Amino acid sequence: MPTQPSGALSGRRVLELADATGAYCGKLLADLGADVIKLEPPGGDPSRRMPPGDSSREGGEERLSFLYMNTSKRGVTLDLRKPESRGLLVELASRADLVIETLPPGTLDSLEIGYESLRQHNPRLVLTSITGFGQSGPHRDFRSSDLVASALGGAMTVTGEEDDPPVRLAGSQAHVAASTVAAVSSLIALLASSQRGEGQHVDISVQEVVGSVSHICGVGKWLDDGIIPKRRGTGLFASVPSGAYPCRDGSVYLMVNRPLHWVALAQWVHEVTGNQEILDPMFEGPSSSRLPYRELLDLFISDLMCQLDVEEVYREGQRRHIAITPVNTVAAVTADPHLAARGFFEQVDHPTAGRLTYPGAPYRHSKTPWRIQRPAPTPGQHNREVYCDELGLSEAALQTLESKGVV
Amino acid sequence: MTLDLRQPQAVDLGKRLVARSDIVVENYTAGVMDKLGLGYAALEQVNPELIMFSSSGYGDSGPCSRYVTWGPNIEALSGLSRLSGFPSRDCTLTQYAHPDAISALHGLVAVLAALDHRRRGGGGQYINLSQYEATLAGIGHVMMEGLALGQEPARSGNRSPEAAPHGCYPCRGEDRWCAITVATEPEWERFCHVLRKREWLDDPRFASLAARLDHVEALDAEIASSTRGRTDYELMGALQEVGIAAGAVQNAEDLARHDEHLAARGFLEQVEHVVKGTVTATGIPLGLTGTPGRSGRAGAAVGQDNDYVFGTLLGMTEEEIERAIEAGAIEPGGDA
Structure with missing residues (x-):
């Protein structure tokens, strides 16, 4: 047949x-x-x-x-x-x-x-x-x-x-x-x-x-800037902030690649945690301007994330046009209403x-x-x-x- | 080339280009092309033979279709990050956004299949790809385990239920490692000889694959203490010599400087870049021996080919191009 x-x-x-x-x-x-x-x-x-x-x-x-x-x-x-x-x-x-x-x-x-x-x-x-x-x-x-x-x-x-x-x-x-x-x-x-x-x-x-x-971590990059890309956890070298952040009941992945996404994220952190410092204009602009402050900003962001459930962070983050997704289990993928x-x-x-x-x-x-x-x-x-x-x-x-x- | 698609004249120029194209590839957020008047329904009118390919994080339908994502988001969303890595870690990610490449490659399969259908008289069509779903398709065999058994597949790092030893072992030097897969019992015997550990052959903990899997922590620890004194490439060579799969964990510098095999195959390419001159780049792994293409150049400056596209392809005069620039439809060509 x-x-x-x-x-x-x-x-x-x-x-x-x-x-x-x-x-x-x-x-x-x-x-x-x-x-x-x-x-x-x-x-x-x-x-x-x-x-x-x-x-x-x-x-x-x-x-x-x-x-x-x-x-x-x-x-x-x-x-x-x-x-x-x-x-x-x-x-x-x-x-x-x-x-x-x-x-x-x-x-x-x-x-x-x-x-x-x-x-x-x-x-x-x-x-x-x-x-x-x-x-x-x-x-x-x-x-x-x-x-x-x-x-x-x-x-x-x-x-x-x-x-x-x-x-x-x-x-x-x-x-x-x-x-x-x-x-x-x-x-x-x-x-x-x-x-x-x-x-x-x-x-x-x-x-x-x-x-x-894997070419973005390959020969072109090394020949260009002399840096050999290595393992560095969940965050990406050139994106600040980026990485997996723990919430109350799991983790989310957050990545900021655009100046507007940073402004939206900083505003959200400020609204929920009362943090004033994160609104400082020195953190605004492309990721390169935040590169020296990666660890500090991660602390600020963690203050927000650790108060909320994954689902809240995911939906509210996306409502604010921030690239946040859950770090899913197979069970969560299977139950995802979007896929259904x-x-x-x-x-x-x-x-x-x-x-x-x-x-x-x-x-x-x-x-x-x-x-x-x-x-x-x-x-x-x-x-x-x-x-x-x-x-x-x-x-x-x-x-x-x-x-x-x-x- | 540059077109400001928010300008009506640019949309018109876009359609003229579509009329003489085989394929349109776009990855705006779902709905943007429709809003610009460049959705498939509009472009199909201009060119019924067109194959239009749209790619976005979640695809063009469903409640999350407008969500914002980058490659690493998809790595996490699809479950790949939680399935990967050592059991001690919550999740494990690449630095190269694995789903970006996987989605793009699946997109190529879809477009080429549509071209094949068109060649046989099937006409054009629209293809939508969700990077989330394409990544899931690539780990579908692991997903099935969770779906059928109702349990999360275990994170097993570099280990395998089908082979032991199966891991990444430390070698002499800083961040130097050798990955090794010992697939059969005769290979295990030869492995012990290469590591000068014939006593392992008499060790009941290591007497069979099942036994080695039962004592895999001890096995890996003993191997690591033995490999630490050797260099990665020497160990790789000694194991390959006796038919055992082994390979140094190569970084960017190793790929360019130390891999004689890639060099002999001419995998790395010399490509022209508009500012940097001739640069060395990772090659294209298509392996088309009868019709070998190569990368023509490394990217292009903004608007570098405006004259070719608008002048040669569309037949616009210099004045017409100038007017389109003044109207803001075309951005003049600039430096890289």
């Missing part, structure tokens, strides 16, 4: 040979309507399984992160190490616009299904490779992980508290960012392929993506995991709505559909492949 022709990418066919490093790339394209076939080793991708020490959800066989990262895809199994698999893979790639892969550099070549081989069969094909260090350079064959890429790319040195070790963000953000860049590049390459009649190999390095995402009003969360039924709530659309197209087209596939769920109905294999041939462990 082909996906319904509603998404912006409906009609595009994608083959995904990706582990958790690149699964989000396939999800982005699949939720936009592309027909993404996820190719897994027989038995399923290791990222399906619960890590040891993780409390398994009652009744659910699939890991929650796998369910999320693989929405809207179809699933087939194929053991690339078996010689019989090559013909099937070439056949699948010949019918695809795009192949996404996350295998170590050179792996596809050694299986004779690298870019040069595949383009012989399908000159318009785009092959997108996502690896820790990219397809060239002295570290090409180095091993990577979300943590290692976050370190080498320059993000960890500027995340967290000055007195703590460098730390990474939750949710494998190096891999998420790399997958998103991979989706961008793949779409550019697809448009170019449509114009030129010729595909290309897209070479995504997770390290480079991290370097790019926009219908952000989606209910999805999965054959084994049941009905669960999923975070929804990252963007909204007026004509071609984003949509979770189907739940994440179970291992080999679409083998018959893809191998028999679409590639024309007979039932007997499929059974032979199954018995040999190829699919």
